[in-house]
Amino acid sequence: MAHLLAPALPDRARMRRSAPAAVSAVALVAMLCVCSSLQPGVLTVEGLTLVLSATVPLVIAAQAQMTLMAVGDIDLGIGNFVGLVTVVSATLLVSSPLLGVLVLIGLVAAYAVLGLLIHLREVPALIATLGASFLWLGLGLFLLPTPGGTTPGWLASFGAWQPAGFPAPLLPILVVALVVYLLTARSAAGVRMRGLGSNAVALRRAGLRPLTSRVFAYATAGALGVLSGLVLASQTGGGDVSSASGYTLTTVAAVILGGGSFSGGTAVPWGAAIGGVTLGLVSVVLSLLDVRSDMQSAVQGVIVLAVLAGRVVVGKVLR
Numbered sequence: 001m002a003h004l005l006a007p008a009l010p011d012r013a014r015m016r017r018s019a020p021a022a023v024s025a026v027a028l029v030a031m032l033c034v035c036s037s038l039q040p041g042v043l044t045v046e047g048l049t050l051v052l053s054a055t056v057p058l059v060i061a062a063q064a065q066m067t068l069m070a071v072g073d074i075d076l077g078i079g080n081f082v083g084l085v086t087v088v089s090a091t092l093l094v095s096s097p098l099l100g101v102l103v104l105i106g107l108v109a110a111y112a113v114l115g116l117l118i119h120l121r122e123v124p125a126l127i128a129t130l131g132a133s134f135l136w137l138g139l140g141l142f143l144l145p146t147p148g149g150t151t152p153g154w155l156a157s158f159g160a161w162q163p164a165g166f167p168a169p170l171l172p173i174l175v176v177a178l179v180v181y182l183l184t185a186r187s188a189a190g191v192r193m194r195g196l197g198s199n200a201v202a203l204r205r206a207g208l209r210p211l212t213s214r215v216f217a218y219a220t221a222g223a224l225g226v227l228s229g230l231v232l233a234s235q236t237g238g239g240d241v242s243s244a245s246g247y248t249l250t251t252v253a254a255v256i257l258g259g260g261s262f263s264g265g266t267a268v269p270w271g272a273a274i275g276g277v278t279l280g281l282v283s284v285v286l287s288l289l290d291v292r293s294d295m296q297s298a299v300q301g302v303i304v305l306a307v308l309a310g311r312v313v314v315g316k317v318l319r
Contacts, residue, residue: 055280064224065251072264073125077133085229090149090239111222140241147240159234197264
């Protein structure tokens with residue numbers, strides 16, 4: 001009997017890991033069905049491009065949040081950081097392209113330094129990233145006190161790019177999810193990063209440095225945050241440090257919906273992508289249903305709770 005049950009255990013474990021993303025995928029399909037019933041043009045290439053465009057920077061920011069949640073941290077500054085990148089894109093990248101590129105590289109380095117300080121000084125990540133969020137906000141307001149500016153031509157062209165017969169937003173979503181998957185699930189650095197989140201003591205006993213893993217995670221999150229800001233700037237055509245303020249908690253919800261964990265040790269890039277798209281489509285569904293703007297936040301919360309409840313039920317069934 002034992003030899004018959006043994007091979008089934010890994011399959012059941014894989015099902016438990018993929019169940020949250022599957023529940024979010026079902027919710028995603030359900031919302032697309034609702035959208036198509038209310039507006040049949042949604043399922044065309046043009047319709048999908050329209051409804052998915054706003055989810056691209058959110059999905060990339062969710063990948064950044066997932067990277068830090070894999071080591072057991074939560075970033076409360078990702079929203080303002082993405083907003084700062086849009087400001088740099090609309091100002092320095094236009095007036096002084098070389099300086100703008102150097103500033104973006106410096107922002108990635110600043111994220112790595114933030115991870116370094118969190119590890120060395122043993123500062124809770126929530127406190128450190130919250131403090132950093134005010135720094136990103138202040139820098140953004142210094143560079144561009146009011147929303148405006150204009151993005152470089154090459155960035156605007158990317159935002160307007162539309163291939164024939166294929167929804168353009170799907171390409172960056174799939175490419176970024178694939179790259180993050182290879183980085184977090186298939187590379188040695190990714191294994192060490194998840195090891196830090198699940199058991200830092202075991203990682204240290206294996207002769208590996210937890211500090212290196214945390215700095216790597218923060219540098220990766222910073223690079224993804226810069227990419228998210230560039231994509232957002234390409235869509236808006238300008239800069240606004242507050243344009244992504246809602247991303248902070250939304251990205252956490254996207255990661256959890258996609259199978260992530262607050263305790264660390266897990267990285268599910270495909271799940272985070274599905275969770276981000278799902279949350280991005282919630283506002284589209286509510287708009288098509290003519291839900292009052294003052295009620296949309298409450299309805300969004302109910303939908304998220306319903307998906308999480310489905311995740312809990314499926315998890316118990318597969319346990």
